[in-house]
Amino acid sequence: MKKWILFLAMAMTVSLLAACGGEEAVGTEGESKEITIGATAGPYSDMVTKAIKPGLEAKGYTVEVKEFSDYIQPNNALAEGDLDANLFQHKIYMETFAEQNGLELSEVIVVPTAPMGIYSNKFTSIDAIEEGSSIAIPNDPTNAARSFQILQDAKLITLNSDSDPLTVSEKDVQDNVKKLKFQPIEAAQLPRAVESTDLSAVPGNFALAAKMDLLDALQLEAMPDQYRNRVVMNTADLDSQLAKDIKEVVESAEFEEIIDEEFKGFGKPEWMTE
Template sequence: MKKWLTAIIFVLVVGALAACGSTDKKENSSDKASKTEEAKEIKIGATAGPYSDMLKKAIKPGLEEKGYKVEIVEFSDYIQPNKALNNDDIQANLFQHTIYLENFAKENKMDLTGLISVPTAPMGIYSNTYKSLDDVKNGSTITIPNDPTNSARAFNTLEAEGLIKLTENVNPLTVSEKDIKENKKDLKFQPIEAGQLPRSVESADLAAVPGNFALAAKMDLLSALALENMMDQYRNVVAVKTSNKDSQLAKDIKEVVKSADFEKIIDKDFKGFGKPEWMK
């Protein structure tokens, strides 16, 4: 009787342990599934305007097809999107070019990386005075951005259009007015704050307006007398924390941006945007 009783107790104990193990496995499996679902819920930041629209129209749908639940977070300045990214409040952002990203990250001791460049609104030379750059008269005034990065873009564009010549072998990223060796139209340069450039079209003969400010002022990119042949360093990038640059999300974002559907939407809804080298 003692042997039978011992055997019965042994069987009951083993069964109970097995049941607990099975329950633990189910709970662990459930926890993992929950974490996976949480990982699919992402936030991507952008400044309000064309790049927020690009996220909504051209990137969010592709990510949702891959199983992500995407929330677009809009910011009103160029500081908070990177702070939010660095603090993990968002998982990616789209609003800045490589030069700005690298300088901002260095100055603020953040480890951020540009994943992939996207089509970007180029700087344009606009005028209410002339219908063509061929009509520009000697001594005409042109307003240009007063910050070094965007003024360099203006001078590079003016050289590309044959209005000025720059010193040979000058760094195109840092070129300034002192690097002009020939100004055959004797253009008069008026540096002003970039946000005021769209309004300056009314008073100056010409205005070099960065694309984001032109769009914010409801200007048509295709109405410019000339559009910048933009270097890739000036094209906006999708940025992430460097620690996440090889994550599955990063791979999926790049795959969506490189897709045929993405390019179709760009061609349809973002006319005038310059495509990065990898798309050409």
């Protein structure tokens, strides 16, 4: 009889320990505290690792950061449940990808993003740019539109007042002050184009991948929030505790301090500057 009592006591102890262990892996609303966040290799995986992960770990999460080398897999992995969130894309890309692939994706919060810049090894300032200079610009419509907006902000061109800022192209250039010669090329090749052209409009992610200093740009983009990267989750999870916790971490003073120290030149979203 004593043996049976001892056996039952041990069984109850094991069950209690197992239950406690289970509670450590589950949030207050029954959500898992072991999460995976995907990001493209480089500044945005660094941002997750250095600025987001510590805040989530302080809230009791176990965070794995998974790096990707392309812009297709992170959203597919999110939709398939292999990721809980990702960070690599702007609003226009997210909405277009979701529509084309039948996915339900939503942003949790916009984060500081590396801006496009006008770079040159020939000129040291916008004012020094000579008439007839060549400038390499992205050959995809979205990034090309961004390059024309920067050139207008730098007062190098004037765009048609009726044009849509998100879709402007060379045909919308009303006045080309310096008679610049536009050379559309693949965005990934734009950092190299600094060597072969007078000017190059380089998206921030490609500039950083090429070890360029954002602050060396002659002109940095006044980036609309549509072009800033955001933390994205499946729409069905947008009201989850994890989504709320990610938002709280990104809105914290600690997050902004890390951005100011580790991500110099990154443009802050409107909510951070209001």
